[in-house]
Amino acid sequence: MKKIGVLSLSNNGTYIGEHPDFGSSVADSGRYGAATICKGVRGAWAHNVVPGDPTCEAGYVQAAQDLVQDGVDCIISDCGFSVRYQQAIAAAVSVPVSTSSLLLLPALLRNIPENQSIGVITADSRHLDNEIIENLGVTNPSRLVIEGLEGTETYDYMWAEDGRIHVDKVISDIDDIVSRFSTKHIGAILCECTILVRVSPRIRRLTRLPVFDAAMNAALLVAAVG
Numbered sequence: 001m002k003k004i005g006v007l008s009l010s011n012n013g014t015y016i017g018e019h020p021d022f023g024s025s026v027a028d029s030g031r032y033g034a035a036t037i038c039k040g041v042r043g044a045w046a047h048n049v050v051p052g053d054p055t056c057e058a059g060y061v062q063a064a065q066d067l068v069q070d071g072v073d074c075i076i077s078d079c080g081f082s083v084r085y086q087q088a089i090a091a092a093v094s095v096p097v098s099t100s101s102l103l104l105l106p107a108l109l110r111n112i113p114e115n116q117s118i119g120v121i122t123a124d125s126r127h128l129d130n131e132i133i134e135n136l137g138v139t140n141p142s143r144l145v146i147e148g149l150e151g152t153e154t155y156d157y158m159w160a161e162d163g164r165i166h167v168d169k170v171i172s173d174i175d176d177i178v179s180r181f182s183t184k185h186i187g188a189i190l191c192e193c194t195i196l197v198r199v200s201p202r203i204r205r206l207t208r209l210p211v212f213d214a215a216m217n218a219a220l221l222v223a224a225v226g
Helices: 056-069 080-092 101-111 130-136 153-159 167-183 194-198 200-207 214-224
Strands: 003-008 012-016 035-040 074-077 117-122 144-148 162-166 186-191
Touching: 003 056, 003 214, 012 167, 035 056, 056 074, 056 080, 074 080, 074 214, 080 101, 080 130, 101 117, 101 130, 101 186, 101 214, 117 167, 144 167, 153 162, 153 167, 162 167, 167 186, 167 194, 167 200, 186 200, 194 200, 194 214
Parallel strands: 003 035, 003 074, 012 162, 117 144, 117 186
Antiparallel strands: none
16 A cells, blocks of 8 residues: 655644534545555644745655655645745655645646636635645636635634634635635635545535645555556
């Protein structure tokens, strides 16, 4: 069986309650038909990875190298903003690395008509900045409609060192963000934040649009390595 390495933030959290539309995490091995091995990145927290603290890079590289020593066949991440360290991680290991669903953006923009946009749901729209967009190779950022979770209880939960939140509240917060796309000319939705893999089928059902997320990006990587 193939092994997927998951680079993980230090933040912990507990979801309270159940909901039929609240599924498993990006690190759930059942999604891929492969074993997952999680490795905490020393010094990596939501509050410094999302803004792009350069001192986090060494921790990501070391954790990735440790995962290779553990025998993983490919490496993903549980935070889409770790894409800032994508090139350094990929250069340091001998297995394929795909840290974020944001890496799908250039291809997705070619998959829809030029008069349509991609709706991007992110943990924090204030930090999905021009530097990330340019490094992704997106040449026309005006085709991105970016909405973030900042200002919600879900955002506060993700930033806490050891948070607790009811799943109904997560769903409510995300439903509110999705509703903002209804007046936009959106051809597809990309979910940056890995918490969104738990509810992406719901987003797909509500919007009737193609929805791409971190688990889909990871599954593509797993398929590529066999």
